[in-house]
Amino acid sequence: MENLKKTPLNAEHRALGAKMVDFGGWDMPVQYTSILDEHIGVRTRAGLFDVSHMGEIWVEGPQALGLVQRLSSNDAAKLAVGQIHYAGLLTENGCFVDDMLVHKMADDRYLLVVNASNTDKDFAWVQKNAKGFDAKVTNASPVTAQIAIQGPKAIEILQPLVPDADLLSVKYYWFTYGTLLGEKRLLARTGYTGEDGYEVYLPPAKAPELWRLLLEKGKAHGLVPAGLGARDTLRLEACMALYGNDIDDTTTVLEADLGWILKLNKEGHFNGREALEKQKAEGAKRKLVAFELTDRGIPRHGMDCYSGGAKVGHVTSGTQAPYLKKPLGMCYLPAELSKPGTSFEVDIRGKHAAAKVVPKPHYKRAK
Amino acid sequence: MNIPSGLKYTKTHEWVKVEGNTGTVGVSDFAQHELGDIVFVEAPQPGDSVTAGAQMGTVESVKAVSELNCPVSGTVAETNEALADHPEYLNQDPYSAGWIIKVTLSDPKEAEGLMDSQAYAKYVAESGH
Numbered sequence: 322m323e324n325l326k327k328t329p330l331n332a333e334h335r336a337l338g339a340k341m342v343d344f345g346g347w348d349m350p351v352q353y354t355s356i357l358d359e360h361i362g363v364r365t366r367a368g369l370f371d372v373s374h375m376g377e378i379w380v381e382g383p384q385a386l387g388l389v390q391r392l393s394s395n396d397a398a399k400l401a402v403g404q405i406h407y408a409g410l411l412t413e414n415g416c417f418v419d420d421m422l423v424h425k426m427a428d429d430r431y432l433l434v435v436n437a438s439n440t441d442k443d444f445a446w447v448q449k450n451a452k453g454f455d456a457k458v459t460n461a462s463p464v465t466a467q468i469a470i471q472g473p474k475a476i477e478i479l480q481p482l483v484p485d486a487d488l489l490s491v492k493y494y495w496f497t498y499g500t501l502l503g504e505k506r507l508l509a510r511t512g513y514t515g516e517d518g519y520e521v522y523l524p525p526a527k528a529p530e531l532w533r534l535l536l537e538k539g540k541a542h543g544l545v546p547a548g549l550g551a552r553d554t555l556r557l558e559a560c561m562a563l564y565g566n567d568i569d570d571t572t573t574v575l576e577a578d579l580g581w582i583l584k585l586n587k588e589g590h591f592n593g594r595e596a597l598e599k600q601k602a603e604g605a606k607r608k609l610v611a612f613e614l615t616d617r618g619i620p621r622h623g624m625d626c627y628s629g630g631a632k633v634g635h636v637t638s639g640t641q642a643p644y645l646k647k648p649l650g651m652c653y654l655p656a657e658l659s660k661p662g663t664s665f666e667v668d669i670r671g672k673h674a675a676a677k678v679v680p681k682p683h684y685k686r687a688k
Numbered sequence: 689m690n691i692p693s694g695l696k697y698t699k700t701h702e703w704v705k706v707e708g709n710t711g712t713v714g715v716s717d718f719a720q721h722e723l724g725d726i727v728f729v730e731a732p733q734p735g736d737s738v739t740a741g742a743q744m745g746t747v748e749s750v751k752a753v754s755e756l757n758c759p760v761s762g763t764v765a766e767t768n769e770a771l772a773d774h775p776e777y778l779n780q781d782p783y784s785a786g787w788i789i790k791v792t793l794s795d796p797k798e799a800e801g802l803m804d805s806q807a808y809a810k811y812v813a814e815s816g817h
Contacts, residue, residue, distance in 0.1 A: 356750040357725040550751055619728050619748050640750060641727040
């Protein structure tokens with residue numbers, strides 16, 4: 322465990338008594354007190370997450386947009402300065418090198434936020450694709466910390482610390498800048514929990530002070546530090562994909578049911594375009610669906626799905642949902658079995674438990 | 689760490705309380721703490737036979753599935769039905785409300801081979817926790 326990477330908040334987690342785990346090579350808190358309590362805390366009040374392990378890749382220069390367009394499934398030409406969208410970082414086969422958030426910082430500057438354990442792979446892929454583009458790419462992950470505050474009370478807690486920004490006026494998936502602890506910070510109204518909130522980007526050395534300040538100021542609002550365990554169950558209730566579980570370099574954007582981030586009508590070549598045009602014309606043979614277990618039991622990543630006695634797919638994510646209080650998950654099923662209401666079974670250690678496809682997402686917050 | 693005396697403990701962190709011909713079985717405070725929030729318990733039903741050291745069910749936390757081994761051999765006399773709706777009893781009260789099954793013992797002396805509370809406390813301490 323000695324060679325695990327540490328975020329600048331590692332000592333804070335240990336001081337809070339967190340249970341630490343190896344998460345893709347990072348020494349990260351899986352829980353502070355209880356995954357259930359932290360999950361419910363985020364849904365009903367607010368939670369504070371250390372997401373400093375996430376990767377930040379800058380694309381800058383006259384042809385920055387062209388390079389982002391080449392890499393991304395989405396249409397970055399549609400972004401305004403200050404706007405963010407979700408996108409696939411695609412292979413030539415239309416599968417996922419990773420998923421990412423694309424931030425348009427300026428006409429010639431984009432920030433890609435990617436998964437921690439994929440950062441090096443992603444950066445190598447971006448560099449490889451950058452050949453021939455007049456654009457500079459930089460892996461800023463080691464010099465960028467990130468703290469997420471999520472939940473219905475998140476903005477109420479953060480706002481008083483940022484007097485020069487109106488956090489409620491920023492739309493979801495847009496960002497602003499605000500003075501936090503005396504310095505301008507990037508504040509993005511994004512998250513991975515299904516709740517409202519912000520993700521704050523800052524230099525690693527400044528992260529512990531902000532972490533402690535938010536915990537202190539948030540106490541009266543019921544803010545809790547929340548670990549990766551709750552982050553996983555929260556995102557699963559919200560049906561947000563987890564790379565390595567629900568999507569990877571063998572699943573296409575269409576199979577992952579993420580057609581809304583695939584812009585085949587955008588200009589120019591992009592990685593995966595031909596494969597995805599073909600698959601769209603033919604129809605994807607399998608689809609990532611949301612399901613609930615109707616029998617007792619808990620579905621888990623990797624369990625097989627059956628229909629009519631035949632193996633038809635596998636569970637990509639599953640849990641006993643802490644807020645919705647039922648066993649649910651996501652799985653790949655053949656297209657003809659993907660309609661909500663369709664029954665199938667999940668093989669739970671040899672027993673076939675009844676399940677049914679349900680509409681996505683499992684959980685959607687009241688606006 | 690709560691390790692009551694009068695119970696017998698296994699290396700896989702189950703306990704058994706022997707009273708005459710009956711053994712009541714559960715998981716230790718150490719086990720529930722390691723597992724985290726328990727959300728599902730799958731236990732054998734009355735009439736099922738159980739064997740010391742063999743798997744008799746599973747306990748699931750939010751994150752993980754763990755095997756439940758039976759400390760003693762015999763026939764299940766009673767299953768704690770309350771756990772179906774309240775698996776959290778294993779976390780809250782592992783030695784009382786969180787009991788899992790009662791076993792009619794095939795050999796009431798069998799449990800004497802298990803650890804007592806002092807030996808179990810030493811075992812937990814030595815296993816690096």
